[in-house]
Amino acid sequence: MDGARLMAVKVSCGALRASDDGTIAELRGWVNRRRDHGGLIFVDLRDHEGLTQIVFDPQHPSFREAEHLRHEDVLRVVGTVRKRPAGTENARLGTGDVEVGVSELEILNRSQVPPFPVNADEAVDENLRLEYRYLDLRRPRMQENIRVRHRIVKAMRDFFDERGFVEIETPMLIKSTPEGARDYIVPSRLYPGSFYALPQSPQMLKQILMIAGFGKYMQIARCMRDEDQRADRQPEFTQLDVEMSFATQDEVLETMESCMRYVWQKVLGIEVPAFPRLAHAEAIARYGVDKPDLRFGLELADVSQVFARSEFGVFRSAIDAGGAVVALRYPGGSALSRRDFDGLTETAKQFGAKGMVWASLASDGIKSSVAKYLREADLSAAANALGAQTGDALLLFADARKLAYAVAGKMRNVVGERCGLVDPQTYAFCWVTDFPYLEIDEQTGQPAPAHHPFSAPAPGDWELITSDPLQMRAQHYDLVLNGYELGSGSIRIHKAAQQREIFEMLGLRPGEIEDRFGFFLRALDYGAPPHGGMALGIDRIAMIACSEENLRDVIAFPKNQVARDVMMDAPSSVAPELLRELHVKSDSRG
């Protein structure tokens, strides 16, 4: 036995092949499954490399112990590798030609009976998965996802390293600059009543690194935003953060596009074609949204002209008020029932529509929810504008221009999904450029930065800041994949006077500007180079690369929908003593 152990070669559970026949191997892993035949026991031993069948023979003393092995017990075994008897090979396992006849068994640890199956990928209640995350992560699908994520991040680092970028860590405890999202804050012990903020992004710090002369910076950066969750939004997330001095917009786009194509090639083995570029206005006009899903066509059409002389009051009043009628094609939609259209109308209302008009291009004529108000010739013209044919349906949205497009754009995604137009193997990247600098805040009615206030206006648009600021465009760009916004970037303002001018335009008073951004403006004044960059959401990239629909499935320890860590049970109350030291009083109980 000791001799066997000395000769034993330590191998993973995915390593052994027929050529190892006759060698002595030592394996460690978890009991994936036990098949007890009474006089013979098979155990599939699992580690992160694979499965190996180990066999317990009644002659060996270990047999009696093997009768009591359970799921997820942790074993060390030593035994002889042997070819399986002819006809009993398992073609589905890499190690399926061999098995290990156990001569020595050590139970390194016992496991409780798991609350859900670890050796299968069946759907399990997510709260249970998160509570026992270590078991969930042991499952094949999560093992694969987390490893794919690693390979994505590794490929990114390799790519930028190769191009001379330097990765620099920026701090987690920084200054709150309450623009944008709500900050997570950390009370200061040494400065009563003062708080650090956790970074929403390293934005100003990376710009300062450009001022500091690092030229090309990247970071795999953690960011926190205290806002409500979505399937594609976590309070804590990871960005690929990039900044380049002296770079033009085209150079930034080329860099990021090359990076993503490199990642897709390295990780998925897929050659992605060059990314199409859409101006923001074009994206809205064709797809209704600034993050179009280009895996399918279904372009929108503005049919306001068609209905310009329509008797239909809803269309008339929208058009007269300067709004628009926007049309969307529903392929094969003439087969839908009135009830189906009612359901679609309900969906549209959830997206903010006041209503939806549908028209069905049936073989025996056009049917519509408002047939008596609309002329068939007008509907035909609208159908032509969309390239719709007999058998299709038209969905029409009349409203203020922006809203009509927004609703039609979201409905386009619904239709694309329902009609099965989305090929899950397709990765449709695109750039959206030429964003407006400002947009009207719906609540205050005031102009607000469409993205962030550090972006430089488009060349030549500076003059508009006093004459017609809403017409200003930004040197800002988004990268979109399959309808998800992967991230955005811009060429930055690098002159303090211009940055100050933008802050003032946004309504900040000089005192506020100094309080929040004084350090930054001062830095810009010491020879800040022209620069620009981008940040991409790594969680979303990993989610799409893994064909998942929720960020939680590519994050090892995510928060749930209400921002709790249900494994650790965080957030939680803290000792009163700690609160005293931090000069914090709580007015509610956790």
Next chain:
RNA sequence: GGCGCUGUAGCUCAGUUGGUUAGAGCGUCGCCCUGUCACGGCGAAGGUCGUGGGUUCGAGCCCCAUCAGCGUCGCCA
């Protein structure tokens, strides 16, 4: 904060028009089994049907309230 979906055994689910003792598969436990790999056979345990209230002769099912999870709108410069 609004809206939607879900909540039945450890897990995944079924449960008809409101009607006897709430079922299945997997898992668990016991016995049997020497070539399985989703091993097989026999048997057993396991349920406040999310919670509280109501309607009813009778509620897993209907009504009201509430909690939790997920999705979504608001929000995310």
